[in-house]
Amino acid sequence: MLVDALRAKGWSNRDAGREVLAAWKKREKLDKYPLPEAIAVKVGLLANGDATWWLNREAALAALAELLHFKPEDLLPAGAERRAAQIEFTEFAELAALLPGQEPCAVNPDGWLGTYVDQALQLGGRWWFVVPPGGGKSLAVRVLKQRHDTKNVVTTTRTLFDAAREAKDGVPLVVEADYADGATDEAAIAELSRRGEPMCILAGFERPASSPNDGWRTASFVLHRNWREQLVGWLRSRVPSPERVNVDATLNWLDATDPSASLFSTPGDLVSIVARIYRSGIPDAGTGLTGLASEWLSQVLGRENDTWLRRLGRDAVEAAVGGRLGRLDLPRAPLSAATWADLLPETVLRATQPASLKRRKGAKPTEGEIETATSNAREAVHALANRSILRTAANGGLDVFPNWVRAGVEREAIQHEVRSGNVPAWGLWANDLTRKDVVDDALDAMGPNEMVRAASRIGNNDDSLPAIAATEALFSAFGRRFAVTSWRPSESATATLQSLGVRQLQLLDRNEQLGTPLPNMPLTRQRADFGARWQADWWIEAWRFSLGVDKPQLRSHDPGWRLPGWATSLRFRDAPTLPAVLAQSDDSDENVPWILGVLRVVRSVVRMCTDDDLPDDLDLLFLPWVVIDGPSRGWSINAKLARRLTGTRVLRFVGELLRREPDEVRAVAATVVWRALLQIETLANPLYVLRAVRDDSPTFFKLLTEHLPVDVFADSWNGVDLLHTADLFTRLLLALPDRLQRVVIRTIAGQARASGNPIWNLDADVVAKFDHDQIDVLVELAWERFAVGGSAAKRVWALDPDRAVSEAMKALAAGPSSTSTWFYAAPLDQLSPLLDAIERLGPSRPEWVQRWLATTLSRAGVEAPRVFELMRGG
Numbered sequence: 001m002l003v004d005a006l007r008a009k010g011w012s013n014r015d016a017g018r019e020v021l022a023a024w025k026k027r028e029k030l031d032k033y034p035l036p037e038a039i040a041v042k043v044g045l046l047a048n049g050d051a052t053w054w055l056n057r058e059a060a061l062a063a064l065a066e067l068l069h070f071k072p073e074d075l076l077p078a079g080a081e082r083r084a085a086q087i088e089f090t091e092f093a094e095l096a097a098l099l100p101g102q103e104p105c106a107v108n109p110d111g112w113l114g115t116y117v118d119q120a121l122q123l124g125g126r127w128w129f130v131v132p133p134g135g136g137k138s139l140a141v142r143v144l145k146q147r148h149d150t151k152n153v154v155t156t157t158r159t160l161f162d163a164a165r166e167a168k169d170g171v172p173l174v175v176e177a178d179y180a181d182g183a184t185d186e187a188a189i190a191e192l193s194r195r196g197e198p199m200c201i202l203a204g205f206e207r208p209a210s211s212p213n214d215g216w217r218t219a220s221f222v223l224h225r226n227w228r229e230q231l232v233g234w235l236r237s238r239v240p241s242p243e244r245v246n247v248d249a250t251l252n253w254l255d256a257t258d259p260s261a262s263l264f265s266t267p268g269d270l271v272s273i274v275a276r277i278y279r280s281g282i283p284d285a286g287t288g289l290t291g292l293a294s295e296w297l298s299q300v301l302g303r304e305n306d307t308w309l310r311r312l313g314r315d316a317v318e319a320a321v322g323g324r325l326g327r328l329d330l331p332r333a334p335l336s337a338a339t340w341a342d343l344l345p346e347t348v349l350r351a352t353q354p355a356s357l358k359r360r361k362g363a364k365p366t367e368g369e370i371e372t373a374t375s376n377a378r379e380a381v382h383a384l385a386n387r388s389i390l391r392t393a394a395n396g397g398l399d400v401f402p403n404w405v406r407a408g409v410e411r412e413a414i415q416h417e418v419r420s421g422n423v424p425a426w427g428l429w430a431n432d433l434t435r436k437d438v439v440d441d442a443l444d445a446m447g448p449n450e451m452v453r454a455a456s457r458i459g460n461n462d463d464s465l466p467a468i469a470a471t472e473a474l475f476s477a478f479g480r481r482f483a484v485t486s487w488r489p490s491e492s493a494t495a496t497l498q499s500l501g502v503r504q505l506q507l508l509d510r511n512e513q514l515g516t517p518l519p520n521m522p523l524t525r526q527r528a529d530f531g532a533r534w535q536a537d538w539w540i541e542a543w544r545f546s547l548g549v550d551k552p553q554l555r556s557h558d559p560g561w562r563l564p565g566w567a568t569s570l571r572f573r574d575a576p577t578l579p580a581v582l583a584q585s586d587d588s589d590e591n592v593p594w595i596l597g598v599l600r601v602v603r604s605v606v607r608m609c610t611d612d613d614l615p616d617d618l619d620l621l622f623l624p625w626v627v628i629d630g631p632s633r634g635w636s637i638n639a640k641l642a643r644r645l646t647g648t649r650v651l652r653f654v655g656e657l658l659r660r661e662p663d664e665v666r667a668v669a670a671t672v673v674w675r676a677l678l679q680i681e682t683l684a685n686p687l688y689v690l691r692a693v694r695d696d697s698p699t700f701f702k703l704l705t706e707h708l709p710v711d712v713f714a715d716s717w718n719g720v721d722l723l724h725t726a727d728l729f730t731r732l733l734l735a736l737p738d739r740l741q742r743v744v745i746r747t748i749a750g751q752a753r754a755s756g757n758p759i760w761n762l763d764a765d766v767v768a769k770f771d772h773d774q775i776d777v778l779v780e781l782a783w784e785r786f787a788v789g790g791s792a793a794k795r796v797w798a799l800d801p802d803r804a805v806s807e808a809m810k811a812l813a814a815g816p817s818s819t820s821t822w823f824y825a826a827p828l829d830q831l832s833p834l835l836d837a838i839e840r841l842g843p844s845r846p847e848w849v850q851r852w853l854a855t856t857l858s859r860a861g862v863e864a865p866r867v868f869e870l871m872r873g874g
Helices: 002-009 013-027 036-047 058-068 113-123 137-148 160-166 185-193 227-236 247-257 267-280 288-302 307-326 337-343 367-386 403-419 423-431 436-445 448-456 465-484 491-514 532-548 592-606 623-633 650-658 663-678 686-696 698-707 710-715 726-735 738-755 772-781 787-799 801-813 821-825 828-841 847-859 861-871
Strands: 126-130 153-157 173-177 199-203 216-220 390-392 398-400
Touching: 002 013, 002 036, 002 058, 013 036, 013 058, 113 126, 113 137, 113 199, 113 216, 137 153, 137 173, 137 199, 153 160, 160 173, 160 185, 227 247, 227 267, 247 267, 267 288, 267 403, 288 307, 288 403, 288 436, 307 337, 307 367, 307 403, 337 367, 367 390, 398 403, 403 423, 403 436, 403 448, 423 436, 423 465, 436 465, 448 465, 448 491, 465 491, 465 532, 491 532, 532 592, 592 623, 592 650, 623 650, 623 663, 650 663, 650 686, 650 698, 663 686, 663 698, 663 710, 686 698, 686 726, 710 738, 726 738, 738 772, 772 787, 772 801, 787 801, 787 821, 801 821, 801 828, 821 847, 828 847, 828 861, 847 861
Parallel strands: 126 199, 126 216, 153 173, 173 199
Antiparallel strands: 390 398
16 A cells, blocks of 8 residues: 555655655654655665654654645554654754653653653643653653553643644643744634643643633743762763763862753753763863864764755854844844844855846845745754754744853854954943853953953043943953963063053943942942842952952052952951841851852951951951951951851851861851850840750751860850750750760759759759760769669769769768669669678668669569668678
8 A cells, every 4th residue: 555655646765765854854743854765775674564663753743644645554464563763853963762651861850751741641731841852841742651651641842832732632731832823823812721631731831821710820940959970870871881981080070060050950961061071171270161162063963954054054042042142133142033044144045046046246135035044044044053062942932052152152152252352342242231251251261371462452532331331351361360270470561460450440430420229349340230249249249359460550549349469557446337148048048158258358458457456337248357367367256246156157157167167266166156056135045045056057066066165165155054954955856966965964954952942954864875985974863762873873883883882872871862873773783792782781771772772673583682671781
């Protein structure tokens, strides 16, 4: 039947392969399709009765059937059954395919994207998953399609309108929606909302607006904290030569190249670079992100069947991204397909233009020719989208994928303009809100000498906006470089940088006249919000600049806190209001590395301050270093400052900073904090101080209790009532190391003995774990006739029987009021010396002795007759 149908069409197997590929692409979006020649081979196998390949590619079979005007099942040989197909990774072909039942790497807190989709299907209802490009939508569809087979409809569609057409009554639906289509999306959502079956839409864009009671639930894409480490390890475990992927080296390279995790932010981004590492090794420093991006585009597109993609695809991507960068009327964000088409220059479209567009130089195209050229540009964009070089983002627009490739192309475009001295171009980019960060990234990736040359090309008298923005961007870039590298300017470069710093000061002085909303902040570095992070970044960049460049001969006034390295005198009392950096910290710890970087720069400035004492309103940014370095400067923390140590995250970062300090510095800092907090009226009790520190910063609590000197700790308990703080006492005692536990227990034992009250708030199990070093404390506790005393005495008997016998004799000699604890706690093998002592007492023995003898009789063993005689008065 198949052979006859092909003959009726006049097709060879090769013709059929070409036609099937075109029809298949319209039906199903894949990362990569087979060559037409490969499909032709599969057509021949089908004609000979082998339908395995077609059964595992239903969309291709449907395309062939449609072309030949048959039903798909009519083309299959009798008895053909679909076999579960393994899932291959076309973007990393060397990876072992996923077999049926195998799970992809769990990069989410509770699994992977498919885990959440399966859970949503079980819960029922309508779910919208917002997943960025590279987040695993296509993989989820492939795995779930394999897993659910015919139980669910699992597919990829271009738009929501297509998804609505794919839905079947009574069958759950899982759809990866490729594009947002403003013309049809709302109508499609309304249609889908009428379905009662479970449904999950996976999209790179937010759900279009619809009625408020439509029952949709939204789930966002979330990665767990160590997802990069886990995914790299998983990839390594699935390649033929795992030794070619060194997990630690790969993660170190990622941390150095992408410390903010913004370039390699999704599994798709990471898979693409690990594939490169597997094939070519860890990129060397000379390659850079720009070189990697160009290399990746050349490799991926150079293997394409499409002539245009193979010859000009890379040029098109680079031209379009560069064009978007230069168009200040366009955001540096995902754009519509039509806008991307407009960004493609004619030079990258010639391979697709018909002969009618070949005309004499300077001749104007006709209206029809212009329309044809526009059409070709859109075809080029669709070709890039089909190859997943352009992918749909959360706003429904398209952007270059992977992220790091886009960043590499942008970096090259910016660096080209900086090197060429085109300040009017890149200076405006440095001012633009959506471009200034990528300009910073490009400057940071340049060599320092190139940056010095760029700074020398900006005229000191150039008062244009591009020149101001370029000045401020370079000033900040040098500040960042001084913070993370050991590079320092040569003598000739120093003069250029001094000129740059003086120019920046002049611009700051003038900003007040321009009405800038924040004092001491540069004009073009400001952001739309008034967030603390970018303000703090500026202060630290300026401070680092002044510390890294020798002070020039300044004709103007003292720059003070704006450039402390160039200041004549620096005092805390003159410090401006600084951004609330420590408040940026939360339980997620995402900002901790950045805050620590800020604080390490602050230390150099704190050491320059000449104050004799500290102001009560000392900025929190300085307080961690005042705690650590203050004692060597003679600074003390009064009660007002002490109140700012808790509830402000200061202690948390004191603990983080002390990780790099020697033990003697940790001990001094622990003492400073301990004594400071005891000054606070509401924390005067050491128990309250311990609780406040533990609740405020568990990290610092551990450091405090490990390094606080015992004598300082012991002095704090004078006059503190421990017998009436039962719950708090017990919880905190268990959290203390042994050396401090001994101090507290000795204190409570003394209070209990002096008052004659039992120690109800001391856990007997804690006492039972004391070691030989704590035996003196155990002896002090053993006078107690209740559980604590018994546990203490038993422990002494176990640790040092001789000492226990001695203490028992002392207790016996003390008279009727003495404790019987030592006798009741004694083990059987120690009865003999105790019975000897009782015999020596004769009839004048305490009343408790008779009761002890009676309770001992049944367990006395060989000593039982002797115990019995003593009971009878012997």
